[in-house]
Amino acid sequence: MSEPPPGPRPAPAAPPPPATVPPRWTLRYRAVYRYDRPAPRASLRIRLSIPEIPGWQRVLRRDLRVRPAPARLGPGADALGNAVEDLEVAGPFDEIAIEMEALVETVNTNPFAFRLPGERGRLPLRLDADERAAVSRFDPRPGTVPAPVHTPAATPPSDPVLEFGRRFADEAKGDVFGLLAAMTRAIHREFRFSWGVTNVQTAPEQVLALRTGVCQDFTTLMIAAARRLGIPARYASGFVYDGPPERRRAGELGATHSWCEAYIPGIGWKGFDPTNGILVCHTHVFVAAGPDARSVTPVEGTTFGPGSNYCNVAVDVDPAEEDGRLPAQGP
Numbered sequence: 001m002s003e004p005p006p007g008p009r010p011a012p013a014a015p016p017p018p019a020t021v022p023p024r025w026t027l028r029y030r031a032v033y034r035y036d037r038p039a040p041r042a043s044l045r046i047r048l049s050i051p052e053i054p055g056w057q058r059v060l061r062r063d064l065r066v067r068p069a070p071a072r073l074g075p076g077a078d079a080l081g082n083a084v085e086d087l088e089v090a091g092p093f094d095e096i097a098i099e100m101e102a103l104v105e106t107v108n109t110n111p112f113a114f115r116l117p118g119e120r121g122r123l124p125l126r127l128d129a130d131e132r133a134a135v136s137r138f139d140p141r142p143g144t145v146p147a148p149v150h151t152p153a154a155t156p157p158s159d160p161v162l163e164f165g166r167r168f169a170d171e172a173k174g175d176v177f178g179l180l181a182a183m184t185r186a187i188h189r190e191f192r193f194s195w196g197v198t199n200v201q202t203a204p205e206q207v208l209a210l211r212t213g214v215c216q217d218f219t220t221l222m223i224a225a226a227r228r229l230g231i232p233a234r235y236a237s238g239f240v241y242d243g244p245p246e247r248r249r250a251g252e253l254g255a256t257h258s259w260c261e262a263y264i265p266g267i268g269w270k271g272f273d274p275t276n277g278i279l280v281c282h283t284h285v286f287v288a289a290g291p292d293a294r295s296v297t298p299v300e301g302t303t304f305g306p307g308s309n310y311c312n313v314a315v316d317v318d319p320a321e322e323d324g325r326l327p328a329q330g331p
Contacts, residue, residue: 021109022058022105022106022107022109022282023105023106023109023282023283023319024060024103024104024105024106024319024320025103025104025105025106025239025241025285025317025318025319025320026101026102026103026316026317026318026319026320027050027100027101027102027103027104027239027285027315027316027317028099028100028101028314028315028316028317029048029098029099029100029101029256029298029313029314029315030097030098030099030100030313030314030315031097031098031298031299031311031312031313031314032095032096032097032098032311032312032313033095033096033097033098033303033309033310033311034094034095034309034310034311034312035093035094035095035303035305035307035308035309036307036308036309037094037305037306037307038091038092038093038094038305038307039091039092039093039094039303039304039305039307039309040090040091040092040304040305041088041089041090041091041303041304041305042088042089042091042093042096042301042302042303042304043086043087043088043089043301043302043304044086044087044088044089044096044098044299044300044301044302045078045084045085045086045087045299045300045301046064046084046085046086046087046098046100046298046299047078047082047083047084047237047287047288047296047297047298047299047300048064048085048100048287048298048299049062049075049082049083049084049085049287050062050102050104050238050285050286050287051083051286051287053286055107055108056106056107056108056286057104057105057106057107057108057285057286058104058105058107059102059103059104060103060104060105061101061102061103062100062101062102062103063100063101063102064085064098064099064100065097065098065099065100066087066089066096066097066098066099067095067096067097068089068090068091068093068096070087070088070089071088071089071090072086072087072088073085073086073087074086074087078288078295079137080137080138080288080289080290080295081137082287082288082289082290082296083288091305098299103320104285106282106283106284106285107282108280108281108282108284109281109282110281111271111279111280111281112279114267114270115266115267116175116177116266116267117264117265117266117267118266120265120266121175121176121177121264121265121266121267122174122175122176123169123174123176123229123230123231124230125176125230125231125232125264125265126265127232127263127265131263131265134263135232135234135263138232138233138234138289138290138291139227139232139291140291140292159228160205160208160209161204161205161208161221161224161225161228162225162228162229164208164221164225165179165183165225165226165228165229166229168180168182168183168186169229176231176262176264177264177267177270179229180222180226180231180260180262180264180270180272181272181279183222183225183226183272183274184222184260184272184273184274184277184278184279185277187218187221187222187274187275187277188218188274188275188276188277188278189277190211191207191211191212191213191218192211192212193212193213193214193275194212194213194214195214197210197212197213198210198212198213198214198216198217200216200293200294202217202220204217204220204221204223204224204225207220207221208221214255214275215257215258215259215274215275216258216293218274218275219235219236219258219259219260219274219275219293220235220292220293221274222260222272222274223235223260223292226260226262231262231263231264232262232263233260233261233262233263234260234261234263234269234289234290234291235258235260235261235289235290235291235292235293235295235296236258236259236260236261236271236280236286236288236289236296237256237257237258237287237288237289237293237296237298238256238257238258238259238284238285238286238287238288239256239257239284239285239287239315239317240257240273240276240283240284240285240317241283241317241318241319242276242283242317255313255315256287256298256315257273257275257284258275258293258296259271259272259273259274259275259280259284260272260273260274261280261289269289271284271286285317
């Protein structure tokens with residue numbers, strides 16, 4: 001059993017205004033699994049533990065509730081170092097509800113607060129041993145880092161994703177931050193957001209051909225293009241504030257969010273949100289990172305028994321009240 005991988009709720013096209021003080025966000029996540037016949041047991045892994053990241057985010061409050069009450073609930077970490085909570089639910093039951101509520105302060109109020117690395121930040125990237133170790137676990141080929149394939153002789157000319165990436169590499173004259181920023185803006189501008197057209201198995205080549213999809217598709221395409229250029233990239237999942245409900249085109253569907261993080265020598269992991277056409281900033285709350293969407297699924301596991309299940313997910317991200325209280329829930 002697993003929740004559909006993170007999908008988006010698109011934000012306004014304009015970049016968010018800079019925060020004068022660290023903003024606080026109320027996060028609410030609710031997933032309900034309903035079964036067509038009583039199930040005897042479920043073994044689940046929840047990947048919704050929001051990490052404390054100095055200079056990025058502080059977790060002021062977090063509460064996780066599971067119904068029926070689990071027979072076992074224990075914290076841990078997955079193979080990538082993401083915090084997880086493993087639980088066992090004993091039956092019989094015909095529904096499992098998972099609710100997470102948190103109050104988070106984001107400290108990353110200026111995503112441009114870094115110094116460009118000069119020649120080290122240009123293609124072809126040359127990573128030292130420590131940098132290779134830092135990025136290798138997020139590569140889909142264990143123990144490796146993406147091979148530089150930015151030269152025409154290194155790959156067949158019929159690779160559309162590589163050609164897509166080269167477009168921005170040429171425009172930015174090989175500057176890695178510049179090309180990734182340009183790619184982020186182009187995906188937001190040239191691709192159409194639409195639910196139900198793609199799924200977690202949709203390849204980046206298909207996303208590029210369709211020019212439509214959701215945030216997992218735009219993130220996957222950007223990661224694939226970056227890797228083909230020899231830029232280490234990983235899939236980040238979390239939450240994003242995309243404005244008040246009346247401005248959310250798909251807000252009633254509710255979902256977690258995803259974005260691309262690329263490793264740039266001299267800067268480190270830098271977040272790019274192609275769904276919204278912006279750098280990852282104070283409107284984003286990070287939860288987990290992995291090589292692809294499946295590696296950071298918020299809820300996964302197995303339900304034992306012959307029945308099938310249906311999952312309904314709702315997510316809300318709202319500014320917290322000035323005194324830090326969680327805003328009252330609607331009826």
